[in-house]
Amino acid sequence: MKKIIIAFAALAAIINISACKKETTNDGEPKLIFKFKFDPTQDRYNSFGQLSNTLPAGNAGVSPKMNSMAGHYIELTQSAFVKVGGGAVLYHAPEVTQGSETGIDHSKTVLAGDGEMFFSIPLKDVQAGEYEYLRISVAYQNYTVDMHYDTAFKYGSYDVYADEMLPATVASFIGFNTYINNFIVADATLPVNGFRKQGFWGTRQNSTINFKEKNTGTVVYPYQLNYSTSAQGPSGTTVPNPIFASSPIPSGSCLVTGGFVGGKLKITGNETKDVVVIASFSTNKSFEWKDNNSNGKWEPTKGEFVVDMGVRGLKAFVQ
Numbered sequence: 001m002k003k004i005i006i007a008f009a010a011l012a013a014i015i016n017i018s019a020c021k022k023e024t025t026n027d028g029e030p031k032l033i034f035k036f037k038f039d040p041t042q043d044r045y046n047s048f049g050q051l052s053n054t055l056p057a058g059n060a061g062v063s064p065k066m067n068s069m070a071g072h073y074i075e076l077t078q079s080a081f082v083k084v085g086g087g088a089v090l091y092h093a094p095e096v097t098q099g100s101e102t103g104i105d106h107s108k109t110v111l112a113g114d115g116e117m118f119f120s121i122p123l124k125d126v127q128a129g130e131y132e133y134l135r136i137s138v139a140y141q142n143y144t145v146d147m148h149y150d151t152a153f154k155y156g157s158y159d160v161y162a163d164e165m166l167p168a169t170v171a172s173f174i175g176f177n178t179y180i181n182n183f184i185v186a187d188a189t190l191p192v193n194g195f196r197k198q199g200f201w202g203t204r205q206n207s208t209i210n211f212k213e214k215n216t217g218t219v220v221y222p223y224q225l226n227y228s229t230s231a232q233g234p235s236g237t238t239v240p241n242p243i244f245a246s247s248p249i250p251s252g253s254c255l256v257t258g259g260f261v262g263g264k265l266k267i268t269g270n271e272t273k274d275v276v277v278i279a280s281f282s283t284n285k286s287f288e289w290k291d292n293n294s295n296g297k298w299e300p301t302k303g304e305f306v307v308d309m310g311v312r313g314l315k316a317f318v319q
Contacts, residue, residue, distance in 0.1 A: 049242030258314025
């Protein structure tokens, strides 16, 4: 599995950032609309666009419940041979520069959930043509996965234990580089105040744990877990690209590539109604960690480290 990491700063010059804001569709003007779909049953690919159903030895993975996602860049390409930036670039999210470092401005991130619109643009502003592929750079994801919490100790005269699977919220930053003042994950706000490379993540779990007496199973006392942490993961994430051989992405982004299913997207410039594109992302075991004890359960309180958190494929449909 190839891990890819890059910067998009060089692409900023090819697009008007002031036009890259989330549009509304209430003015009667026909638009090209992009909506997200998250599918845990969709094919799982590696960075070369090859099927990848087997996880590396020592790793485990689950399909997270997606809450929201944000993109950083959208491009339509006429064929597999169009280099990045050579197609119709429709969107490039705001970036921030401090000193010599540039990154995505997380404070201006536009979030969208499953079935929701992420971006729209008037069709008159889209170059007419037939487009075979869609490229979307993913900047940020927010999702829920189960974490395993178990422990045992002496509590007064009791031998007590807890062994529970708890829903944890995870925020992951998979753009090339992101400037974060702070970020919200579930009911917590975690401060950063700096740049973080691709692979930075944070998690939050706030549940009542019922500690039980070992022999009888009787609840001895409830405990509020109130757990949160953040960490910098490995420098890279899986970025599926089925046309890697003919059109590799720049080294360092999360620029996911997918073909249009059922035929090319055709833009004539004479449309009288909205054209809706569904960007369907595979979340099939997209959350992957180092499974230290080989039990298939994510245990961050025991130091099990997240190693991959990207999406596992992209298909585009014209609705």
